[in-house]
Amino acid sequence: MVAKVPKRCVIGVDLGGTKLLAGAVDGELRVHHRALRSSRGNVTREVLSIIEGAVREAIEAVGGAAEGVGLGIPSTIDRRRGVSVYATHLPLAGVPVADLLAERLDLPVFMDNDANLAMLVEHRAGAARGVDHALMLTLGTGIGGGILVDGRVYRGSQGAAGELGHIVVDQDGPPCQGNCPNRGCLEVMASGSALVREATAMAGERPRSELGRALASGRGITGPLVTELAHDGDEAARDVLALIGRRLGVGLSSLVNVFNPDVVVIGGGVVAAGELLLEPARDELLTRGLPPARDHVRVVPARFGEESGMLGAALLARDGVDARAAA
Amino acid sequence: MVAKVPKRCVIGVDLGGTKLLAGAVDGELRVHHRALRSSRGNVTREVLSIIEGAVREAIEAVGGAAEGVGLGIPSTIDRRRGVSVYATHLPLAGVPVADLLAERLDLPVFMDNDANLAMLVEHRAGAARGVDHALMLTLGTGIGGGILVDGRVYRGSQGAAGELGHIVVDQDGPPCQGNCPNRGCLEVMASGSALVREATAMAGERPRSELGRALASGRGITGPLVTELAHDGDEAARDVLALIGRRLGVGLSSLVNVFNPDVVVIGGGVVAAGELLLEPARDELLTRGLPPARDHVRVVPARFGEESGMLGAALLARDGVDARAAA
Numbered sequence: 001m002v003a004k005v006p007k008r009c010v011i012g013v014d015l016g017g018t019k020l021l022a023g024a025v026d027g028e029l030r031v032h033h034r035a036l037r038s039s040r041g042n043v044t045r046e047v048l049s050i051i052e053g054a055v056r057e058a059i060e061a062v063g064g065a066a067e068g069v070g071l072g073i074p075s076t077i078d079r080r081r082g083v084s085v086y087a088t089h090l091p092l093a094g095v096p097v098a099d100l101l102a103e104r105l106d107l108p109v110f111m112d113n114d115a116n117l118a119m120l121v122e123h124r125a126g127a128a129r130g131v132d133h134a135l136m137l138t139l140g141t142g143i144g145g146g147i148l149v150d151g152r153v154y155r156g157s158q159g160a161a162g163e164l165g166h167i168v169v170d171q172d173g174p175p176c177q178g179n180c181p182n183r184g185c186l187e188v189m190a191s192g193s194a195l196v197r198e199a200t201a202m203a204g205e206r207p208r209s210e211l212g213r214a215l216a217s218g219r220g221i222t223g224p225l226v227t228e229l230a231h232d233g234d235e236a237a238r239d240v241l242a243l244i245g246r247r248l249g250v251g252l253s254s255l256v257n258v259f260n261p262d263v264v265v266i267g268g269g270v271v272a273a274g275e276l277l278l279e280p281a282r283d284e285l286l287t288r289g290l291p292p293a294r295d296h297v298r299v300v301p302a303r304f305g306e307e308s309g310m311l312g313a314a315l316l317a318r319d320g321v322d323a324r325a326a327a
Numbered sequence: 328m329v330a331k332v333p334k335r336c337v338i339g340v341d342l343g344g345t346k347l348l349a350g351a352v353d354g355e356l357r358v359h360h361r362a363l364r365s366s367r368g369n370v371t372r373e374v375l376s377i378i379e380g381a382v383r384e385a386i387e388a389v390g391g392a393a394e395g396v397g398l399g400i401p402s403t404i405d406r407r408r409g410v411s412v413y414a415t416h417l418p419l420a421g422v423p424v425a426d427l428l429a430e431r432l433d434l435p436v437f438m439d440n441d442a443n444l445a446m447l448v449e450h451r452a453g454a455a456r457g458v459d460h461a462l463m464l465t466l467g468t469g470i471g472g473g474i475l476v477d478g479r480v481y482r483g484s485q486g487a488a489g490e491l492g493h494i495v496v497d498q499d500g501p502p503c504q505g506n507c508p509n510r511g512c513l514e515v516m517a518s519g520s521a522l523v524r525e526a527t528a529m530a531g532e533r534p535r536s537e538l539g540r541a542l543a544s545g546r547g548i549t550g551p552l553v554t555e556l557a558h559d560g561d562e563a564a565r566d567v568l569a570l571i572g573r574r575l576g577v578g579l580s581s582l583v584n585v586f587n588p589d590v591v592v593i594g595g596g597v598v599a600a601g602e603l604l605l606e607p608a609r610d611e612l613l614t615r616g617l618p619p620a621r622d623h624v625r626v627v628p629a630r631f632g633e634e635s636g637m638l639g640a641a642l643l644a645r646d647g648v649d650a651r652a653a654a
Contacts, residue, residue, distance in 0.1 A: 078619055133484040145585070149476055156587025157460040160620045167581035168615070169498050171574070182580055182615040247498070253509055254494035254581070258472070260483025288495070288509040292405055293487045 006032045009062045010321060011055050011069045012314030014114055014307075015039055015047075017090065017141035017178075021307070022054035024062040025314035029125060031307070033061035044091050052104050069107050070317030071098065072114035072309045074144060076160040084111075093179070110320040114138070116153050116162055117312025118302065119146025122265045123153075124315060126303030131262035135255055136302070137164055138309070139248075139270035142177060143187040147259070165191065169250050186251035190244050192223045192270045199226045199240045209236030227273045238276060245277040249284025252299065256285060260293040267302030274301065333359045336389045337648060338382050338396045339641030341441055341634075342366055342374075344417065344468035344505075348634070349381035351389040352641035356452060358634070360388035371418050379431050396434050397644030398425065399441035399636045401471060403487040411438075420506075437647040441465070443480050443489055444639025445629065446473025449592045450480075451642060453630030458589035462582055463629075464491055465636070466575075466597035469504060470514040474586070492518065496577050513578040517571050519550045519597045526553045526567045536563030554600045565603060572604040576611025579626065583612060587620040594629030601628065 006026045013022045020039040024032045035054040041047035051071070059066045075084040075092055084092040098111040112120075119128070119136035128134040128148060136146035145164025147154040155161050165187035166180055173184020177193060188194060203215035210229045215221055229237035252264060266278065282299050302308050333353045340349045347366040351359045362381040368374035378398070386393045402411040402419055411419040425438040439447075446455070446463035455461040455475060463473035472491025474481040482488050492514035493507055500511020504520060515521060530542035537556045542548055556564035579591060593605065609626050629635050 076617055076619065131484070133488075147585075149481060154476060156620065157458070157589045158587055158619055158623055160617070160623075161460075161585065161587035163584040163617055163620075166584040166617055167494065168496055168577050171496050171577045180617060182617075250495055250498045255585075257490040257493040257509075258474075258488065258582075258585070260485055260488035262484045290403055290487070290490055290493055290507060290509075292403065292485055293483065293490075296485055 006030070006062055009066050010314050010317035011058050011066045012310040012312070012317060013051060013055060013069060013071045014117075014309030014313055015051060015071065015073045015090070016114070016309070017074055020050060020054055021310045022058045023307070023310045023314060024058040024066065025311060027318065029121075029311055029314070031311075033058050039090065042091065044095050047090060047092065048097070048100055048104070051101060055101075055105060066107065068317040068321040069101065069105060069109045070117070070313035070315070070320070071101065071109060071111045072117040072313040073097065073111065074114050074142060076163060077111065077113055078158050078160065108320060108324065110316045112313075112316055113144065113146070113162060114309040115144025115146040115164075116155065117146075117316055118144070118267050118304075118308035119148055119265070119312070120153055121304055121308050121312035121315050122267070122302055123148050123151075126308065127265045127300045128263045133259065133261045134263040134265060135164065135259060135261050136265045136267060137248075138268035139190065139266065140192050140268040142193070143191045144268070148261075164251075164255060167251055167254055169247060186247070190247040190251065192268070194247075195223050195226060195240065195244050195270060196221055198243055199237065202236050202240050206236045210234035211236040211240070223270055224272065227276075230273060230276050241273050241276045242280040244270070245280030246284045248277070249281040250288065252281060252285040253288035253294070256289050256293045256297050261297055264297055264299045265302050266299065267305065267308050269306055271301045271305070333357070333389055336393050337641050337644035338385050338393045339637040339639070339644060340378060340382060340396060340398045341444075341636030341640055342378060342398065342400045342417070343441070343636070344401055347377060347381055348637045349378075349385045350634070350637045350641060351385040351393065352638060354645065356448075356638055356641070358638075360385050366417065369418065371422050374417060374419065375424070375427055375431070378428060382428075382432060393434065395644040395648040396428065396432060396436045397444070397640035397642070397647070398428065398436060398438045399444040399640040399643075400424065400438065401441050401469060403490060404438065404440055405485050405487065435647060435651065437643045439640075439643055440471065440473070440489060441636040442471025442473040442491075443482065444473075444643055445471070445594050445631075445635035446475055446592070446639070447480055448631055448635050448639035448642050449594070449629055450475050450478075453635065454592045454627045455590045460586065460588045461590040461592060462491065462586060462588050463592045463594060464575075465595035466517065466593065467519050467595040469520070470518045471595070475588075491578075491582060494578055494581055496574060513574070517574040517578065519595070522550050522553060522567065522571050522597060523548055525570055526564065529563050529567050533563045537561035538563040538567070550597055551599065554603075557600060557603050568600050568603045569607040571597070572607030573611045575604070576608040577615065579608060579612040580615035580621070583616050583620045583624050588624055591624055591626045592629050593626065594632065594635050596633055598628045598632070
C-alpha cells in the first residue's frame with residue numbers, strides 16, 4: 001500500500017507570541033500535517049531556526065513537495081521593505097524575515113500580519129464568508145486585528161494597518177504590553193494576558209470560589225482554566241469573563257462606529273469562552289454604539305479557531321504561488 | 328454692463344449643528360455666492376425650510392441655473408434607504424432629507440455625512456491631495472470623521488462608517504454629547520464644546536489669567552476667544568488648547584494604529600488654534616502610536632477650513648449630476 005501524497009500543498013505558518021503552528025495545507029484547505037513548536041527564542045536567529053525546523057517537518061511529512069510558504073507574524077509589517085517592523089512579542093524588529101527564510105528553504109515565502117491572515121481565511125471560508133465589510137480580532141497573548149474593506153484585506157499605506165488591539169480604551173489605563181508604548185489599549189485590557197491578570201486578582205478577592213481555591217492550591221491560573229471553571233458554573237470565573245467581555249465591547253463600540261462592518265469575527269484562544277465572553281461584549285456594544293451600525297453588525301466566533309492564522313498563511317502562500325505562475 | 332453668470336454651478340450645503348452654509352460653486356470650486364443661516368430648528372420641517380431658503384438664495388444669486396444640490400449633514404446616513412439615521416445635533420433621525428428637498432426644489436439632491444464630504448474635497452483639491460490613505464477629523468460642536476481608503480471615501484456596509492469622533496478615549500469618561508449613548512468618546516473630550524467647557528473651568532481656576540478675567544468680566548467663553556487669547560500669549564488659554572490637543576493625540580494614536588494613513592487632516596472651527604492645538608496632538612501621537620505608522624503619518628490642518636463641508640457637498644453634487652448625465 002502506497003501512502004497518498006497530497007498534491008499542490010503549501011505550508012502555512014502561524015508564529016504566535018508563545019507558540020508556532022506550521023501546517024501542510026492543500027488547495028481545499030485540508031491540513032495534512034501539523035508541526036507545533038514553542039516560539040520562545042531570545043535572538044532572531046533562534047526564532048528563524050524554529051520556523052525553519054517546523055516548515056521542514058511539514059514538508060517532509062507530505063513527501064517533500066511544498067510549493068511555497070506563508071508566514072503570519074504578530075508584527076506590524078512594512079510591505080514595501082518586506083520587513084517586520086515592530087514585533088510586540090518576538091525579537092524580529094527590522095528583520096527581513098521572509099527573505100531570510102526563503103534563502104534557508106529555497107522556496108518562495110510570503111509574509112503578512114497574523115491577524116490579517118486570520119481575517120483572510122475567515123472571509124474566504126469561515127465566519128465572514130459572503131460579506132464585504134468585516135473586522136477580525138484575535139484574543140491571545142496580545143490582540144491582533146484584521147480589516148476587510150470591500151472584500152479585501154486592508155493594509156493601509158505601508159502595510160501596517162489593522163492594529164485593532166492598539167486602540168485606546170482608557171487613556172489613563174495601565175501601560176500596554178510588549179513593545180507598545182501606549183496606555184490602556186484594548187490589548188492590555190481584554191487580551192488573554194489581561195484575563196489571567198484579572199482572574200488572579202479575583203481569585204485573591206474571592207478565596208472560597210473555585211477560582212480562589214485553584215489559586216490557593218498552587219494550580220497556576222490560566223485562560224483555559226478560567227474558561228473551564230466558568231463553564232462549570234463558578235461565579236468568580238464567570239465574572240472575570242464578563243469583565244473582559246465588557247471591555248471588549250467598549251473596543252467594539254469604537255470599531256463599529258468607525259467601520260460600520262457586517263461582521264466582527266472574534267478568534268484566538270480566549271474565544272473558547274464562547275458566549276460567556278461574547279454576550280457581555282455584545283451588550284456593551286449595544287449600550288455604547290451608534291445606530292444603525294451597532295444594530296446591523298454581527299459579533300461571532302471565528303470558524304477556524306486557533307488554526308485561522310495558519311490556514312490564512314496557507315491561503316496567502318497559495319495566492320502568491322498562483323500569482324507568480326500566472327505572471 | 329452685464330453681470331457674468333457662472334456656468335455649470337451646483338449648490339453645496341453644509342448643515343452644521345448650529346449653522347448652515349450654502350454656496351453656489353462652479354466646476355473649478357470657485358464660490359460665487361454664500362448663504363449663511365442659523366440651523367437651529369426645533370422640528371424637522373423647520374430645518375428643511377431653512378435649508379430650502381438658503382439654497383434658493385444661492386440659486387437666485389447665480390441667475391437661477393443650478394444643476395443640482397449636495398447636502399452634508401452631521402448624521403450617520405443609511406445610504407440604501409436614503410435617510411438620516413441618527414443626527415446627533417439636529418431633529419432629522421429617520422427623515423429622507425434628500426428626497427424631501429428634491430421635491431421642494433425640483434432639483435436632484437445628493438446627501439452624505441458632512442465629514443465624508445470634507446474628506447472628499449481635501450483629497451480632491453486640499454491637504455490630502457495625491458495620497459491614497461487619509462483620515463479627516465472636523466472639530467466643531469461635535470467631531471465628524473471621514474475615511475479615505477485606496478483613494479475613495481469609505482462608507483462601510485450601510486454608509487454609516489467614519490464616526491471617528493465616537494471612538495472611546497476614556498471608557499469611564501463623561502457621557503458623550505447629543506444622542507450618542509457612549510461615554511468618554513473623542514467628541515466629548517476634544518471637540519469645540521469640550522474646549523469651551525475646559526476653558527470655562529480653567530478660567531475659574533486661574534482668575535488672574537486673561538482667560539479668568541474674560542470670564543469674570545461677563546464675556547462669554549467661546550472657542551474663538553480661547554484661540555485669540557492663546558495666540559496673544561495667555562498661558563491659561565494655551566494650557567487648555569494643549570489639553571485638548573493631547574486628548575486629540577490619544578484619539579489619533581488609536582486611529583493611526585488602525586488605518587496607517589498617509590495624512591490626517593484636521594478641520595472644523597477649532598483648528599483655527601493651529602499649532603497650539605496640533606503640536607501637542609502630534610507629540611501625544613508620537614508617544615503612544617506604533618511604528619512605522621506613527622512616524623509615517625502627517626497631521627495637517629484642512630486647506631479649506633470651515634468651507635470644506637460646503638465645498639465637498641458641491642463636489643458630491645457635481646459628481647452626481649455628471650454620473651446621471653453619463654448614464
